[in-house]
Amino acid sequence: MRFRLETRYADYDTKGHVNNAVYLTYFEIARAEAWLGAVGGSPDAPFIIAEATVRFVRPAMIGVPLDIEVATTEVRPKAWVWHYRVVDARDDTLVAEGQTVQVMYDYTAGRSVEIPADVRAGLSNV
Amino acid sequence: MRFRLETRYADYDTKGHVNNAVYLTYFEIARAEAWLGAVGGSPDAPFIIAEATVRFVRPAMIGVPLDIEVATTEVRPKAWVWHYRVVDARDDTLVAEGQTVQVMYDYTAGRSVEIPADVRAGLSNV
Amino acid sequence: MRFRLETRYADYDTKGHVNNAVYLTYFEIARAEAWLGAVGGSPDAPFIIAEATVRFVRPAMIGVPLDIEVATTEVRPKAWVWHYRVVDARDDTLVAEGQTVQVMYDYTAGRSVEIPADVRAGLSNV
Amino acid sequence: MRFRLETRYADYDTKGHVNNAVYLTYFEIARAEAWLGAVGGSPDAPFIIAEATVRFVRPAMIGVPLDIEVATTEVRPKAWVWHYRVVDARDDTLVAEGQTVQVMYDYTAGRSVEIPADVRAGLSNV
Numbered sequence: 001m002r003f004r005l006e007t008r009y010a011d012y013d014t015k016g017h018v019n020n021a022v023y024l025t026y027f028e029i030a031r032a033e034a035w036l037g038a039v040g041g042s043p044d045a046p047f048i049i050a051e052a053t054v055r056f057v058r059p060a061m062i063g064v065p066l067d068i069e070v071a072t073t074e075v076r077p078k079a080w081v082w083h084y085r086v087v088d089a090r091d092d093t094l095v096a097e098g099q100t101v102q103v104m105y106d107y108t109a110g111r112s113v114e115i116p117a118d119v120r121a122g123l124s125n126v
Numbered sequence: 127m128r129f130r131l132e133t134r135y136a137d138y139d140t141k142g143h144v145n146n147a148v149y150l151t152y153f154e155i156a157r158a159e160a161w162l163g164a165v166g167g168s169p170d171a172p173f174i175i176a177e178a179t180v181r182f183v184r185p186a187m188i189g190v191p192l193d194i195e196v197a198t199t200e201v202r203p204k205a206w207v208w209h210y211r212v213v214d215a216r217d218d219t220l221v222a223e224g225q226t227v228q229v230m231y232d233y234t235a236g237r238s239v240e241i242p243a244d245v246r247a248g249l250s251n252v
Numbered sequence: 253m254r255f256r257l258e259t260r261y262a263d264y265d266t267k268g269h270v271n272n273a274v275y276l277t278y279f280e281i282a283r284a285e286a287w288l289g290a291v292g293g294s295p296d297a298p299f300i301i302a303e304a305t306v307r308f309v310r311p312a313m314i315g316v317p318l319d320i321e322v323a324t325t326e327v328r329p330k331a332w333v334w335h336y337r338v339v340d341a342r343d344d345t346l347v348a349e350g351q352t353v354q355v356m357y358d359y360t361a362g363r364s365v366e367i368p369a370d371v372r373a374g375l376s377n378v
Numbered sequence: 379m380r381f382r383l384e385t386r387y388a389d390y391d392t393k394g395h396v397n398n399a400v401y402l403t404y405f406e407i408a409r410a411e412a413w414l415g416a417v418g419g420s421p422d423a424p425f426i427i428a429e430a431t432v433r434f435v436r437p438a439m440i441g442v443p444l445d446i447e448v449a450t451t452e453v454r455p456k457a458w459v460w461h462y463r464v465v466d467a468r469d470d471t472l473v474a475e476g477q478t479v480q481v482m483y484d485y486t487a488g489r490s491v492e493i494p495a496d497v498r499a500g501l502s503n504v
Contacts, residue, residue: 147277147280180305
């Protein structure tokens with residue numbers, strides 16, 4: 001899945017580029033799109049983030065349109081991995097990439113659970 | 127009440143000064159301090175914000191230490207007004223000021239309520 | 253001008269609704285759209301914000317699509333006023349409204365300046 | 379180095395705990411403290427972040443005091459690694475940990491540079 005990021009002026013810091021922490025928010029935006037678009041269900045999604053990594057390749061200066069791609073790269077019994085690429089939308093130059101590990105979680109029971117079949121099917125469409 | 131703000135690098139924007147929206151976050155930090163320090167109780171406080179105003183007097187450049195003052199300026203049956211001043215901590219130069227109107231709120235019942243006596247007493251200490 | 257806000261999960265706080273400070277960021281997004289769409293020029297726009305006010309009418313819960321409207325309501329020699337309305341995009345219910353005062357600013361000279369004719373013309377299209 | 383984090387209400391999301399992206403901001407706060415405290419110099423520091431990783435161990439619920447520890451774990455010719463631990467300040471329970479790779483950078487020349495001797499000395503004190 002790929003879509004345009006709506007960057008915000010507040011995303012940019014004194015160096016004129018997107019602040020490093022904001023990339024995790026961009027990944028979160030992509031997760032929400034992937035979850036709602038491919039899996040469906042509540043926007044207050046029933047999973048937790050166990051790990052996140054970001055590799056910053058080049059600064060994203062203000063005014064540069066950014067696209068984000070998200071893809072499922074691994075599905076385990078209770079967790080899955082999403083990989084992200086943030087690119088300059090004009091020429092696909094890589095700006096940053098990274099991944100997050102999601103763990104299916106039952107907030108009522110307070111514990112991780114197996115990924116349901118419908119979620120598993122949806123993940124294959126991301 | 128007056129205290130030092132712990133500014134964050136991400137608070138500053140491409141102009142090198144604190145982004146305008148962040149002042150409402152600074153006011154929120156002051157509210158939390160005022161609520162916990164003078165009133166007491168849960169940090170997830172039982173009031174809603176009905177109005178907020180900010181007047182930006184001079185930019186707060188990165189590296190400038192900032193203090194914030196908060197004072198109760200009006201108490202109504204169900205609401206009260208807090209006034210804020212953000213100053214350069216070195217010489218008390220005014221950076222921004224503003225106010226917020228808080229309405230006492232029962233999140234379970236989903237409606238505004240009268241300010242309890244203990245809260246009213248606490249507000250006079252802010 | 254009216255357009256859809258791309259809300260972010262991080263905009264919502266423990267109450268499940270958009271955090272109060274985020275509305276100033278929503279106003280800023282609208283300013284950027286208005287500036288680029290009606291006036292043109294650099295996204296790092298040559299004005300400063302002198303005042304901002306927000307009136308919070310009802311909470312915007314997660315999952316509710318939000319539109320924002322921005323309109324020029326006053327133009328002075330060196331400053332202008334933009335008024336904003338954030339609404340539930342499904343039924344136009346008002347969520348919050350407010351305004352900001354922008355002052356035309358020469359960042360090189362470090363002082364306010366008269367609004368140029370082309371900017372003045374552009375403002376009438378917002 | 380270890381110090382108390384001044385958490386903000388806006389750091390917490392609908393789940394009542396610190397939003398995942400905010401940990402990179404906490405790491406950034408620790409970097410600023412480490413840089414100013416052990417190395418010295420401008421708060422607008424002359425390095426870029428090449429990589430960041432976070433491992434989320436347990437949620438940090440609102441009201442829990444958080445400490446952050448930062449330590450230099452590796453120094454290369456042009457880059458160094460800082461490792462972070464965010465802990466519950468009451469009992470040192472690990473909340474999250476991670477690391478970032480910093481690259482010494484000359485913003486005027488637009489390229490990475492060798493770590494100066496004084497910075498290298500300072501890093502050994504973090």
